[in-house]
Amino acid sequence: MSTRLTVQRLGAQGDGIADTPRGPVFVPFALPGETVTAAINKDRADLIAVIEASPQRVEPTCRHFGTCGGCELQHLEEGAYxxxxxxxxxxxxxxxxxxxxxxxxxxxPPASRRRVTWTALRTEAGMQLGYRKALSHEIVDIEEDPIAVPAIEGAIDLVRELAGVVCATHDAFRLAISATASGLDIAVSGAGEMSAARRQKATQFAIAKRLARLSFEGEIVVEPQKPQILIDDIAVNLPPGGFLQAxxxxxxxxxxxxxxxxxxxxxxxxxxxxxxxxxxxxxxxxxxxxxxxxxxxxxxxxxxxxxxxxxxxxxxxxxxxxxxxxxxxxxxxxxxxxxxxxxxxxxxxxxxxxxxxxxxxxxxxxxxxxxxxxxxxxxxxxxxxxxxxxxxxxxxxxxxxxxxxxxxxxxxx
CATH class of the missing domain: 3.40.50.150 (Vaccinia Virus protein VP39)
Structure with missing residues (x-):
């Protein structure tokens, strides 16, 4: 059942907040001043339609915005953002x-993230790869990622294929991808036990696709080139799964x-x-x-x-x-x-x-x-x-x- 709401302000997590007799209701993807219809569940609501849009609303950059939980504010004008x-x-x-x-x-700017973490899950329809929906375990299978540098966004299909190679679990698992001067560095975690046959296949895949490195639970599977970044023109070799400013x-x-x-x-x-x-x-x-x-x-x-x-x-x-x-x-x-x-x-x-x-x-x-x-x-x-x-x-x-x-x-x- 839908309810008509007027959004008063943005919350700290980027959700629109509508004040109601029952208390504040958080409406993801809604903006201050908007009149919306939404399905309320306790203090949160799923946006159904925007009846009166804010002048600060802009067209989102990514086709997945509104379902994917990776971004909350693509629809907000830059100055207000x-x-x-x-x-x-x-x-x-x-x-x-x-x-x-x-x-x-x-x-x-957009297309500037040199480090992202995607979640993968094997399903009957194939391997899903992307970000989870907000407050959900469901994965949005992505076809684009406009926050990522081109080297990463252009590798979505490659990483999805790699996920299929390394997957030995029915659960979701994570792949952290860093774009380095030497190529892509991919660290896999939670994908299940890596058998000798699976390791060999993953190694062949990484070499064929010219990955700089593939690691599994912090252990290097194969490293054709040491993943390297520059800090003030000083070469630094990234450790497997190591932290890198995004x-x-x-x-x-x-x-x-x-x-x-x-x-x-x-x-x-x-x-x-x-x-x-x-x-x-x-x-x-x-x-x-x-x-x-x-x-x-x-x-x-x-x-x-x-x-x-x-x-x-x-x-x-x-x-x-x-x-x-x-x-x-x-x-x-x-x-x-x-x-x-x-x-x-x-x-x-x-x-x-x-x-x-x-x-x-x-x-x-x-x-x-x-x-x-x-x-x-x-x-x-x-x-x-x-x-x-x-x-x-x-x-x-x-x-x-x-x-x-x-x-x-x-x-x-």
């Missing part, structure tokens, strides 16, 4: 009583902000350093101590440093910073610091940073809520919040990256 993303950061900071002017959103232009924007802020620092700590996204750039001007929990990422960073020219020293330490953060006494040996934690943030580490004497701090986050929490800890510890810049790395979704820059006054002796 940028405002929404910036306001996500503004709201998170305001909720923590943080007073700072938030910069305008640094945008990313959009290169977004990474450059983040790196520019961080390196400019820490340029005066002679000794820098890079926490949650990964493969060296910041460390390798910072080492142009400062000695860097990189701390990371993943051994493979640290090994890739160390190898890149040893083969690069013109860098100052980079030392590395494997350490689970969520369980054992660097103490304020350890941190006092540095005058600059950058940290880029997972979505959960770095609350315990932030408390140690707040107690330290480090002069310049850059905080990078893909979660405005946990970023705001960690920044409030630093501000309470005496840091001054200089700027916060939102950066779009997850096009047409509600997710937004942000870089915050802080400084602590020198202690008087």
């Amino acid at each position: 940028r405002t929404f993303k910036r306001e996500t950061v503004v709201t998170a900071l305001r909720q923590r009583s943080l007073d700072v002017d938030v910069e305008g959103l640094i945008a990313c 959009v290169e232009v977004a990474e450059l924007a983040m790196a520019d902000l961080v390196t400019a802020h820490l340029r005066k620092a002679k000794k820098v700590a890079d926490l949650f350093a990964g493969i060296g996204t910041f460390a390798l750039r910072l080492a142009r001007h400062s000695s860097v101590h990189a701390v990371e929990g993943e051994a493979a990422a640290l090994a890739a960073l160390d190898r890149a440093f040893r083969h690069a020219a013109g860098l100052k020293t980079i030392t590395s330490e494997r350490r689970d910073l969520a369980r054992r953060p660097l103490t304020w006494k350890e941190l006092n040996g540095f005058d600059g610091l950058v940290f880029d934690p997972p979505r959960a943030g770095a609350e315990d580490q932030a408390r140690q940073i707040a107690r330290s004497d480090i002069r310049y701090v850059a905080a990078v986050s893909c979660n405005p809520a946990t970023l705001a929490r960690d920044l409030s800890i630093l501000v309470e510890g005496g840091y001054r919040l200089i700027s916060v810049t939102p950066i779009d790395q997850f096009l047409w979704s509600h997710h937004v990256e942000a870089v915050a820059l802080l400084e602590k006054p020198k202690k008087r002796r």
Whole structure:
């Protein structure tokens, strides 16, 4: 049964929100000011038709929009879209009583994602490949992916065929695809047991299709070429399934902000350093101590440093910073610091940073809520919040990256 609703605003997840006598109802793909008909199920509704459209509504780029759960905001005009993303950061900071002017959103273009993860499932009709529907286990079988770089979007049929080769399960499984300078790097997880015959067939397929690497549950199946990316013109070999910033232009924007802020620092700590996204750039001007929990990422960073020219020293330490953060006494040996934690943030580490004497701090986050929490800890510890810049790395979704820059006054002796 359909109900007529008027949408008042956008929610934090990008859904339209209609206020009703029973409370707010979330309507995916609806925009503020629109009158719609929708089928309500508790506090959510499936959009049936738009009766009166918002002037901010535009034609979606992708044919799968509205069923696929990969994007939420393709239908929103660009100016309003940028405002929404910036306001996500503004709201998170305001909720923590943080007073700072938030910069305008640094945008990313379509066809710029160099890392995507698709889900595959074998069905009676064949192998499905794509993204799940929102709040559903159902997979939307994609024919295009306009957020992805051409090398990935053009490989949809290839990856679907590969999924059929490696699949040994009735369950859905995942394929993470990264576009590198050496070719596509594909990491498979959850596809079932890899028998000797299946491994041989997958190896032959990867070689025939000129993949740079195929890995299975973190183990390399075949690697005709080491998947390589450039960080500030320094070659880095990606570990199997290793983390890579999704959009290169977004990474450059983040790196520019961080390196400019820490340029005066002679000794820098890079926490949650990964493969060296910041460390390798910072080492142009400062000695860097990189701390990371993943051994493979640290090994890739160390190898890149040893083969690069013109860098100052980079030392590395494997350490689970969520369980054992660097103490304020350890941190006092540095005058600059950058940290880029997972979505959960770095609350315990932030408390140690707040107690330290480090002069310049850059905080990078893909979660405005946990970023705001960690920044409030630093501000309470005496840091001054200089700027916060939102950066779009997850096009047409509600997710937004942000870089915050802080400084602590020198202690008087």
